[in-house]
Amino acid sequence: VSLCLTDSCEEQSGEESCDNFTDLNLSHCFMGTSLYVRLLLYTRSNLDCGRELDHHRLSSQPLFNLSRPTAFVIHGYRPTGAPPIWIDHIVHLLAEQEDMNVIVVDWNKGAANLNYFTAVTYTREAARNLTGFIMTMEEEGAALSSLHLIGVSLGAHLAGFVGANLKGKIGRITGLDPAGPMFTSTTPEERLDPSDAMFVDVLHTDMDSFGLRGAHGHIDFYANGGVDQPGCPKTIFAGKSYFVCDHQRSVFLFLCALNRTCSLTGYPCSSYGDFLDGRCLQCEAFKPASCPVLGYDISRWRETLLRLGQTKVFFSTTASLPYKKLSYRVDMVTWNQYLRWGVVYIRLHSGRHFTEARVDHKLLRLEQYTSTRLLAQFDEDLQHIQKISLRISTGNVIGPRYKIRLLRIRFTPLERPERPLMCRFDIIMDENMEVAFRPLPCNSPH
Structure with a gap:
């Protein structure tokens, strides 16, 4: 195959020239x-x-x-x-x-x-x-x-x-x-x-x-x-x-x-x-x-x-190639005493690398014994997750800091069915403060 680098280049056989897209100004x-x-x-x-x-x-x-x-x-x-x-x-x-x-x-x-x-x-x-x-x-x-x-x-x-x-x-x-x-x-x-x-x-x-x-x-x-x-x-x-x-x-x-x-x-x-x-x-x-x-x-x-x-x-996509986000379905069961509204920040850690998802398109309702489902989308695909950190931001900066209790949180990889589900049970955290934990297999009782 010949490469046409000009508007009138010839094939190696010398028989025909390439026809190029019309170039106007x-x-x-x-x-x-x-x-x-x-x-x-x-x-x-x-x-x-x-x-x-x-x-x-x-x-x-x-x-x-x-x-x-x-x-x-x-x-x-x-x-x-x-x-x-x-x-x-x-x-x-x-x-x-x-x-x-x-x-x-x-x-x-x-x-x-x-x-x-x-x-x-x-x-x-x-x-x-x-x-x-x-x-x-x-x-x-x-x-x-x-x-x-x-x-x-x-x-x-x-x-x-x-x-x-x-x-x-x-x-x-x-x-x-x-x-x-x-x-x-x-x-x-x-x-x-x-x-x-x-x-x-x-x-x-x-x-x-x-x-x-x-x-x-x-x-x-x-x-x-x-x-x-x-x-x-x-x-x-x-x-x-x-x-x-x-x-x-x-x-x-x-x-x-x-x-x-x-x-x-x-x-x-x-x-x-x-x-x-x-x-x-x-x-x-x-x-x-x-x-x-x-x-x-x-x-x-x-x-x-x-x-x-x-x-x-x-x-959803990232800003640049290869555009793909890594998506997890996140299911949480909350048991906090007081009704709180907030947005969720989740980080996945693998060695020194981490990637963060911000579920902040709207405020989430967090109250006693409520099941909440989130879509968490990460810009990077980290395969071996060693640690997960979680922060729930309520915007409360002057009042007392309330506790938020999660009876269970479960991470389901959506486009990677071969990967295991990750869970953690009974997490107590302060609003606006990050808590880190090691994910467990979801069939584990604790």
């Missing part, structure tokens, strides 16, 4: 661009050297094998005209999943406009163009069920329009944070929705800004509730990153899932708040399979999801 965006759709083919034989496909003469490209599955990668709005930084990554990672055709749908001429509304208008036209190409594929022997459209932002709706044009017979559409502006109050026919393909999965990361609120697939994954992503700027002083970080995180989470370095498990729930409260930490409907995991291989859960109807699943 701000001047094009100021002037506005007219729609022109290019289809760039990548296979395991030419991962670093795209081949532009003729929309009507598929046989002219010998690398294009219609008996293989085909994934179409569709970018979104490009306000600067530059190629997406993630294109090469997703091409390589998709090719690692299985032997497939990866087609990058380059509609940068059309998406690169300072006027976002112009780009929105072009999605319909680009969808008609891509629909015609797929119909030609079908005429020459390709199965629609073997096609997978992956659309980013505005590209997610473009993929939905293609699917609707083909009566929902496309095998799968993946929407990565479908665009919100101009689509918020539209009908299902005017945006991505579950009827657009045999299976539609959606990832939300920026619903309070550039992303679309609601549920729009057979399964919708909500990272950190689908809004503010850890590590993204919270003020406008961060510049461009403040506007795009949450929205772009959907792509980076999907890339990480494709790379199999992130195993991001989604828990079916009605809301992110209920998930954080520990009310949705079982996946009974999905047995014998586990809870759904974000990524390419969703076939294990497909039949269950189609039977269940639209399903929302929630998960």
